[in-house]
Amino acid sequence: MQLGIIGLPNSGKTTVFNALTGSNYETSGVSGGKLAINTAVVNVPDVRVDKLSAIFQPKKTTYPTITYVDIGGLEKGVGEEGLPGPLRNALSPVDGFIHVIRAFADDTVPHPQVTIDPQRDLEIVDTEFLLTDLITVENRLSRLTEEVQKKGKKAAGRSAEEEIELLTRLKDHLEEDSPLRNLNLDEEEKTFLKGFGLLTLKPQVIVVNTEVPVDDPTQFVTVEHQNTILLALPAQIESEIAQLDEADRQIFMDEYGIAEPGANRVIRASYDLMSIQTFFTVGEDEVRGWSVSIGATAPEAAGVIHSDLQRGFIRAECITYEDFIAYGSMTKAKTEGKVRLEGKQYLVRDGDIMNIRFSV
Ligand SMILES: Nc1nc2c(ncn2[C@@H]2O[C@H](COP(=O)(O)OP(=O)(O)O)[C@@H](O)[C@H]2O)c(=O)[nH]1
Ligand SMILES: [Mg+2]
Incomplete structure (x- = not known):
């Protein structure tokens, strides 16, 4: 960004x-x-x-x-x-x-x-x-209008008309x-x-x-x-x-x-301001905060980490930051049923700690 x-x-x-x-x-x-x-x-x-980072003491911490x-x-x-x-x-x-x-x-x-x-x-x-x-x-509008006049409304198609409508709204x-x-x-x-x-x-x-x-x-x-x-x-x-x-x-x-x-x-x-949110990955090697747009799905978030993770996405193990802090460890949170398995449709939320399961 x-x-x-x-x-x-x-x-x-x-x-x-x-x-x-x-x-x-x-x-x-x-x-x-x-x-x-x-x-x-x-x-x-x-x-x-x-x-x-204080909890996992990783080799690397990334914001x-x-x-x-x-x-x-x-x-x-x-x-x-x-x-x-x-x-x-x-x-x-x-x-x-x-x-x-x-x-x-x-x-x-x-x-x-x-x-x-x-x-x-x-x-x-x-x-x-x-x-x-x-x-x-205005430049775009006049080019489009010209095109529509030349080709005729039908040939220029619906998209041209829609674009003219949108651009006119912007112009006004x-x-x-x-x-x-x-x-x-x-x-x-x-x-x-x-x-x-x-x-x-x-x-x-x-x-x-x-x-x-x-x-x-x-x-x-x-x-x-x-x-x-x-x-x-x-x-x-x-x-x-x-x-x-x-x-x-x-x-x-x-x-x-x-x-x-x-x-x-x-x-x-x-x-x-930028309509983005943060999710986390944790482990002994690295604790890291990642940015992803609000409304992103779990596979899209996985893709921010690596394209392979998006391509081979199976499921995301997911826990909220608050739950993790409240239970103090992944093992404890798991036995309390706080670690969810989320699929491809899941919409990532700010503060999610995620572990992506994938296979390529
Ligand atoms: N007195 C004072 N001078 C400032 C302040 N902020 C910037 N300057 C000075 O204003 C001048 C222009 O700042 P600069 O950051 O180069 O402005 P730019 O042209 O917008 O990049 C420099 O000499 C700065 O040291 C401030 O808050 N107070
Ligand atoms: Mg300057």
Whole structure:
């Protein structure tokens, strides 16, 4: 799963990226809107993995991961004629966005719009994305309409008509200045639209970059979008915390009155936003958390581990994390009848501990 970190120049994207990933990429007060892309994979903190690892004492402990991509190059006006190709190629494939909004004031860091105004900045980027999506939808619509006219309705077929109907719905929605994430689409429509790379359809975590820790981000920004989470993060401080070793980190956090690195909150929020869930595999070799989409079947979850496990899937031995912790061992849980044998139709639930039986 990939999330793109976006925002206006000097909003603190690279600083947020460093805070989330523990990287140390150069930030800059003058870099402006250059297209620059940094990528890093981070573990999603999960106390259940910690606990299972403490019980099994495995050789290896593996957390679910998210990939963050720091995407520079967005500016007011870039969407008007359609985004430049390289920027478009960076934005389209991600599963969601971390949208960084500047709330810190600092005279040494110029703001492209001069003044500090978080709500305005949010709307600037939203507008660029709306325009970009509108161009995408209109282009596709006019090509389709042309095709139908040329071939005749019958030859173009039902699918063309259905697509025109869907795209017209998107177009009407965008023309009301509302991002597509507000539109209620069914699963089939969502799957169909995946290949279009529509930017306002992607869920987003809005991160308000503040000078000091604050509890309530709504004092800076209000949003009425679905599939959106609003958080505040003092990115500069957090990026410094991320560079420290364990002991120094605690001292630093105490000094600022920070209970948990804010980066963890942002990582978890971005994970929660993505309609994915975590299941576990356990053993002496490895305790591991895996990500799978909500609604996945047991064989699909097995396929996340290895394609052979999906292909040769027979059954899944399954117990909830809570039950396992309550009984303390697999043997005990089994005698109490808490380990279920699930078949191909089983829908995996968050917190399932699974052992896949397969044969290839
Ligand atoms: N004072 C202050 N400066 C910040 C904060 N976050 C980022 N900066 C500085 O703002 C400048 C631009 O940050 P950067 O992460 O490179 O922004 P980007 O252009 O969005 O990637 C850098 O000089 C950062 O050190 C913050 O919370 N407070
Ligand atoms: Mg940057």
